[in-house]
Amino acid sequence: MDDPQSVLDFWLDEVSPEFWYIADPELDLEIRERFGDLWEAALQGGLEHWVEGPAGALAYLIVCDQFSRNLWRGKARAFATDGQARAAARRALEHGWDMGAPEPERQFFYLPFEHSEYPDDQALSVHLFRERMPETGAENLLHAEAHQAIISKFGRFPFRNAALGRENTPEEQAFLDEGGYGAFVETLRTTPALRVVD
Incomplete structure (x- = not known):
């Protein structure tokens, strides 16, 4: 072992x-x-x-x-x-x-919360990346905010639905058809006003 x-x-x-x-x-x-x-x-x-x-x-x-x-x-x-x-x-x-x-x-201590479909975990993830990774965490924070926004919108990660045998809602299917997670991250990257602000 x-x-x-x-x-x-x-x-x-x-x-x-x-x-x-x-x-x-x-x-x-x-x-x-x-x-x-x-x-x-x-x-x-x-x-x-x-x-x-x-x-x-x-x-x-x-x-x-x-x-x-x-x-x-x-x-x-x-x-x-x-x-x-x-x-x-x-x-x-x-x-x-x-x-x-x-x-x-240090990010690997925080990613389990980013990967969670529970809103409280998402809020914790964003907080941890913002407060505890000041030197190298800008990209991590962007992704944490993206995950939080997706959970806020859908209540789950649409890009997991196929693996978990979950049926997409029409809104989730549109999200996936429009580029899914990658496209959403780029939207946040280029539109700072959409990002989470405490």
Whole structure:
């Protein structure tokens, strides 16, 4: 069984940040071969002991909130460990472990809230990116605000509907037909007045 450091070494050192959020079949395959069993262990509750300190918690979040999306891209299982990731992220915040991590890797403590379909989690995500990633978080904040706005509008992420077997509403289908998430982010980027203001 891999240890937390092997996860951190791979994701933070071996994988270039430009590949963290793109669909890359080769990276997905490598994660499946190297860490597929580890994710399954996390799903079954076998890695909870990792969430006892900053490094272990960060590695746990990467497994449950990032590797899950690489392993099960386009499938419902991609979101199967999201609840566990949110619980671990909340514990990390309670202990201040996030602030011990340098930017930009600190973002992985906050992404479980950005990936949530609960409005309160979305508000927390925007707050955390705005207040706790001042140096490198501008792009992260843009995406956090985009996620929050989509949840505010639809109550869920339309781009997950196919994977989760949910039927699109006419409004959601129009959103997807007009470019979906990527187009929405660009609209926010070029129209600052649409962005969230506290």
